[in-house]
Amino acid sequence: MARNKYPEQTIERILNVSAKLFWEKGYENTSIQDILDELKDLSKGAIYHHFKSKEAIFDAIASKEGENNIKFFNEIKNNNKLNGVEKLRKFIMSSALSETTKKIVKASPNLLDNPKFLAIQLKRINDIIAPDFIFPIIKEGIEDGSINTDKPYELAEAITILLNIWLNPLIFGANSSAISKKCELINEFLEKYNILLFDENSIQKFSQF
DSSP states (O other), X not given: OOOOSOHHHHHHHHHHXXXXXXXXXXXXXXXXXXXXXXXXXXXHHHHHHHOSSHHHHHHHXXXXXXXXHHHHHHHHHTOTTSOHHHHHHHHHHHHHTSHHHHHHHHHOOOGGGOHHHHHHHHXXXXXXXXXXXXXXXXXXXXXXXSOOOSOHHHHHHHHHHIIIIITOHHHHOOOHHHHHHHHHHHHHHHGGGTOOOOOHHHHHHHHTO
16 A cells, blocks of 8 residues: 555544534544545555544544643733633633533533543643643732732632533533532532632523523
8 A cells, every 4th residue: 555645644534524524523433434435535545544443533633622722821821911710700701611622512512431532531630731721820910919928829729620620511411500500509609719710601601502
């Protein structure tokens, strides 16, 4: 078999076609054969040469989509017109309600039934979200007086886990009443740190998510 001279292009085609099918049909309803049928000119071996599994394809797509948000998140973090707690609120709402997040949530399987995906989510929390975004924003809030805590990193981790695990509809379901109550309880948890994450409007948006 001739060697593929343009592997990057092949990978990009696989990801683009797979993303289209995942967004349309969902992860669980899309098979490798569906991807092959859409690509038309690739063999199963060609796909597995670049990706070990359908899970690996989805992970690559989710990572690529997530990278598209990084620039916007950095703009929030570096916005000198907002204080720490304002940045935190804006970051949380922008992250949770972005079109990228909505697409991934719509396509993804239940995380409790797919522990590998849950592990990927936890790794993302530990490696990126808490240390690179939430923690610096909380530190800034301490400095400008809008956030009150002597445990900034632990608070960053707690907020990130509450939002990405406890509020995650792929883990605990999407019951609107339950989500509203969880948002209210998170506000109560964070009140001692002078943080109000959710107003009535944002609670309504989360409950409809």
